[in-house]
Amino acid sequence: MCVGVPMQVTSIEGDQAMTEVDGVRREANLMLLDQEVRVGDFVIVHAGFAISKLDEEDARETLSMMREMFTPEDMG
Amino acid sequence: MNYLDQFRDKEVVKGLAQRIGALTKGLGKPLTFMEVCGTHTMAIYQYGLRSLLPPEVRLISGPGCPVCVTPNGYLDRAVALSRLPDLIIASFGDMLRVPGSSSSLMEERAKGADIRVVYSPLDAVQIAVRNPGKRVVFLGVGFETTAPTIAGSILTANAQGVGNYFVLASHKTMPQPMAILSADPELSVDGYICPAHVSAIIGADAYRFLCRQYRVPCVVTGFEPTDVMQGVEMLVRQALSGESRVEIQYSRVVRWEGNAKAQAILAEVFTPFDAQWRGIGTLPGSGLRIAEPYRGYDAELAIPVDVEPLKEHKGCLCGEILKGKVSPFDCPLFGKNCTPECPVGACMVSSEGTCAAAFKYQF
Numbered sequence: 001m002c003v004g005v006p007m008q009v010t011s012i013e014g015d016q017a018m019t020e021v022d023g024v025r026r027e028a029n030l031m032l033l034d035q036e037v038r039v040g041d042f043v044i045v046h047a048g049f050a051i052s053k054l055d056e057e058d059a060r061e062t063l064s065m066m067r068e069m070f071t072p073e074d075m076g
Numbered sequence: 077m078n079y080l081d082q083f084r085d086k087e088v089v090k091g092l093a094q095r096i097g098a099l100t101k102g103l104g105k106p107l108t109f110m111e112v113c114g115t116h117t118m119a120i121y122q123y124g125l126r127s128l129l130p131p132e133v134r135l136i137s138g139p140g141c142p143v144c145v146t147p148n149g150y151l152d153r154a155v156a157l158s159r160l161p162d163l164i165i166a167s168f169g170d171m172l173r174v175p176g177s178s179s180s181l182m183e184e185r186a187k188g189a190d191i192r193v194v195y196s197p198l199d200a201v202q203i204a205v206r207n208p209g210k211r212v213v214f215l216g217v218g219f220e221t222t223a224p225t226i227a228g229s230i231l232t233a234n235a236q237g238v239g240n241y242f243v244l245a246s247h248k249t250m251p252q253p254m255a256i257l258s259a260d261p262e263l264s265v266d267g268y269i270c271p272a273h274v275s276a277i278i279g280a281d282a283y284r285f286l287c288r289q290y291r292v293p294c295v296v297t298g299f300e301p302t303d304v305m306q307g308v309e310m311l312v313r314q315a316l317s318g319e320s321r322v323e324i325q326y327s328r329v330v331r332w333e334g335n336a337k338a339q340a341i342l343a344e345v346f347t348p349f350d351a352q353w354r355g356i357g358t359l360p361g362s363g364l365r366i367a368e369p370y371r372g373y374d375a376e377l378a379i380p381v382d383v384e385p386l387k388e389h390k391g392c393l394c395g396e397i398l399k400g401k402v403s404p405f406d407c408p409l410f411g412k413n414c415t416p417e418c419p420v421g422a423c424m425v426s427s428e429g430t431c432a433a434a435f436k437y438q439f
Contacts, residue, residue, distance in 0.1 A: 001142050001170060001428065002115050002221040002273045003299070006080050021078065029198060031231070032224050034337035042080075044276065044329055047168070047225040048196025051338065052276040052329050059080065059328040066088050066302050 279334025355395025
């Protein structure tokens, strides 16, 4: 039930944003967010509300950490 | 396609599994980690993550499916409400097939009750606006991820002066059952895969007391398969070095302090109360009910109705499964009397229940 989909904001009008991912479009209400959101940002959408912003730079860092090769210490 | 799909990359998942295997090789006693979110339960089964992990790492499921921990009495009240004239029940889809003491919402709908599945609680407010002669009751079930969206719907109805919208609220909060399970000597959990989106709201700081009081490592973990594997690796590293800290694997979304605005809205609309959990019992301060200024929206107070006497399902081990004490395969009903088509217990009904996931992917 706690599934939230990362979606990209395509337009904002007041508290209501239009978001899109892989061609799927959904409205997302912004009233629960404490961070400023601009067109182009990714947000986590749950039950018609954006509940959090997604930090893209952080996402890329996490991906590169996951891809790190084995180091001798890992084999300890 | 977008770059976030890389969090499902098979090669990355395999690489992380190898790292975990190397770290835990030759470990005498296996490490037991519990996930307490149904979406994690689903991800672990769906991507077959258990089969990639070494025998030294055991993953068990906790009380993370909100539909599953909702007691029969709540469903009985929803069923009783659905039988009232000029009343529309609006709900997320998962609740419809859950059997109450003698009926389910699906059965009531087949008999003519007006029960509608919505994607957002705001859709339920719209149904109320379009049906001024009827009362609309939304079934407010869910943890801290979902509760703010229900609070948002009450604030929206309040701002728009919608007088025929009500919520039957049975929200639960996550840290309290984790404390109970941590103190259970039968379980001996070596670490928690902490929920992703619950934590986006409450913040990772909310788990610090678990590390302090029970010396159990906590890693806030995302829902993609690479996230889960990396979260497990972080838990393994903590367990091996004897540490017990809160770490955030899902740092692209979760902050230490959480979402202050959502927390403020929760505090405005809801107030904590002692909620009943299926299988666990009543836990002090573990639920959210509608607070005084918004009591007019509370379906339980606003729409009195006779509810049938409570009856539990015989032989069903949902309670023990929700505590992670037994696996679905230990239940005598599993796969025989209890299947997704004809479920007995809530863990088989909800798409993210442990039994439903085990049946779909492993049976």
